[in-house]
Amino acid sequence: MARKLKEAELTTRNARTKLPAQAKPYWRRVDAEIHIGYRKGKRSGVWVVRWAIGNGYRQETVGNADDVTSVGTLTHDQAVRRGVEIVEQARKDEAAAAAGPIETVESAVRSYIEMRDARDSRRRGRTVKSDAHTRLTRHVLSHKIAAVKLHNLTPADVLAWQGGLTSLKETTQVRLWSDLRAALLAKDCKVKLPKRDDGDRDEYVETAREGQILTDAQVFAIVAKALEYDRDFGRLVSVLAATGARLSQVVRLKVSDFQPDISRLTVPTSRKGSQRNKLPSINVVLAPTVRDMLIEITKGRGPADPLLERNRAGNGRPLTRGAWKTASEMTKPWAAVLEAAGMKDSGIVPYALRHSSIVRWLRGTTPLDAAKQHDTSLSMIERHYGKFVRSSADDLAARMAISFGPATDGSNVHQLRTA
Known part of the structure; x- marks a missing residue:
C-alpha cells in the first residue's frame, strides 16, 4: 500500500501495443484505492481491476480489451466504468455479509x-x-x-x-x-x-370509476334490498353509503362513535398511507333515517361494543353476535342484493358506494372538501376523479359567470349595473 504505483500508459490501443507481454498486469490509478489493470497476452490483453482491502488488494477480471476487435470487448474508459461497478458491488456484498444473514x-x-x-x-x-x-x-x-x-x-x-x-x-x-x-x-x-406514462392507466381508472358511479336511485335501491335481505347486512351497507368510508374504517366503529343527539358519526381514519399529521377521525353528519336506524341498534349497549354486528355461528358452537371483519363476508349477500335490485350483471362492487359518495361531494363542494371528508389526498381525487372535478369546476364557474347584457336563453342572469 505504501509503495508508489508505477503507472503504465493504457488509455489507447496504440499505447498498449508497445507494451511487452507479461504475466503480471500493468496498472493505472482510478482513485486512491482502485486500480485498473491490463494483462498483455500474445495477441490481445485482458482488463482487470483491484482495490485495497486492509493491507492488500482484491482482484477481479473485468473483460477483454479491444486490442484486435471492438466486438464484445472493452475500451479503457469502458473497462474503468465496469471495474468501478465490480468494486462497488463487492463492497455492498461485504457490507451485507457483515451485517448478518443476507436478506433476499x-x-x-x-x-x-x-x-x-x-x-x-x-x-x-x-x-x-x-x-x-x-x-x-x-x-x-x-x-x-x-x-x-x-x-x-x-x-x-x-x-x-x-x-x-x-x-x-x-x-x-x-x-x-x-x-x-x-x-x-x-x-x-x-x-x-x-415514473410511468400514466396516460393509459388514468384512462383505465377513470373508466372503471365511471362504471361504479351510482345514481342516488341506485344507492337507495341497493340499501333497501340489503335491509330486506338481512337487517345486519342492510345496516352495514347503509353506513357505507352514508359515510363513503372504506369497509376497513366502518368495521372499527364503536357505539361511542355514534352521537345521536347531533346526528353525527365519528369515523376512524384509515391506516393506509402516512400517519403523520393525520386526523384520528372524520365527522359525518347523518340523515335522519340512518340516525334512527343506529339509535335502534345502540340501545342498552356499551360504548366499547362494535357499532355494527352480525350473527356468528359455526363448528357446533352456539349463535353469537360479533363485528363484521373482512370484505369476504360481504361477497355472498352483496351478490344476492344486486340480483334482487335488478343489477345482477352490472359488475357493481361494494366500493362503488365510496366512489359514488366522493362524486356526490365533488358535485356539491370543492375537491379539497371531498378529499378531507373521504380520508384521501387531493392528488388522488384529481387523478382518479379528474373528469368529475372538471365538471364540478365548470358548474361552479357557470354560477359565478357575469353577463354584460340581457340573457337570450331565458336564464336568470343579472346584467351588471353601470354607475
Missing part, C-alpha cells in the same frame, strides 16, 4: 406474509391466511425475483417482474406492488421506480 426478496416476502397472517388471525380470532399470502406466494415467490439479494435489487428487476403481470387485472397488479413494496420497506430496502 424471498426472505423479506416470507416475513411480511407471516406478519400479515398473524394480524388477520388476531382480527378473526382463529388461524387464517391473509389475502397477501395467496397473492405474494403465487406471483412473487414463484418468480426469479425472489432469489435476488435485497442489496442488489434494482428498479430493472422490479420492472421485469411487473412485466409478467400484464395478464392480471390492474387492481391486482396495484395490490401486488403495494404488498411487495411494504415487504421491502420492512427490511429497509427502498426501490425507486421510474
